[in-house]
Amino acid sequence: MKVAIVHDWLTGMRGGEKVLEILCELFPQADLFTLLHIPGSVSPAIEAPKITTSFIDRLPFKKTKYRHYLPLFPTAIEQFDLKNYHLILSTSHCVAKGVITPPEALHISYLHTPMRYVWDMYHDYFGEDKIGWLSGKIIPLFANYLRIWDVTSSNRVDWFLANSQHVANRIGKFYRREATVIHPPVDTKHFSAARGNRGFDLVVSALVPY
Secondary structure, eight states, X not given: OOEEEEESOBSSOXXXXXXXXXXXXXXXXXXXXXXXXXTTSSOHHXXXXXXXXXXXXXXXXXXXXXXXXXXXXXXXXXXXXXTTOSEEEEEESSSGGGOOOOTTSEEEEEESOSOTTTTTTHHHXXXXXXXXXXXXXXXXXXXXXXXXXXHHHHTXXXXXXXXXXXXXXXXXXXXXXXXXXXXXXXXXXXXXXXXXXXXXXXXXXXXXXX
């Protein structure tokens, strides 16, 4: 059985890449497809498979400005030829779940969230106080296109997995699809539970500007 793993992009090790790392370890013979890859930015387990990138990987300023190519992402992800694969595993918070798969293949998508830039956090990313006048005229045009594409491409997924019940609820709201919740892998050897309530919560997370 030939397995393909599809991931949005490889530019650093964050939560999504931790999940991807486990998939690469579970399926060591799988091929990896991604919009762009900055060598050395991810773990050796992710670097190990054969990695195929899209035309986004050959555009200028890909290391620092790749998010500016967002309107091109749907076209780029649909260019991957997966006709010889039997199982496609996508890990997605943007467009990876929209990859085109052969009808006889099984596509399982582990979703970290529907595309937040055009759904629940659209005004946080593209509100009038965040962008200039010209961008304010252009962005609504491609945002509408991205919403239509995002919903349409969700029908290409045979089985949705969500990293939390909250994300599963978003999948139900925006895609009208059910999702099975599988929480992300956690390496519990690196920490131990605190004894007692210290009166605060600590969240450790990546802060990524868009």
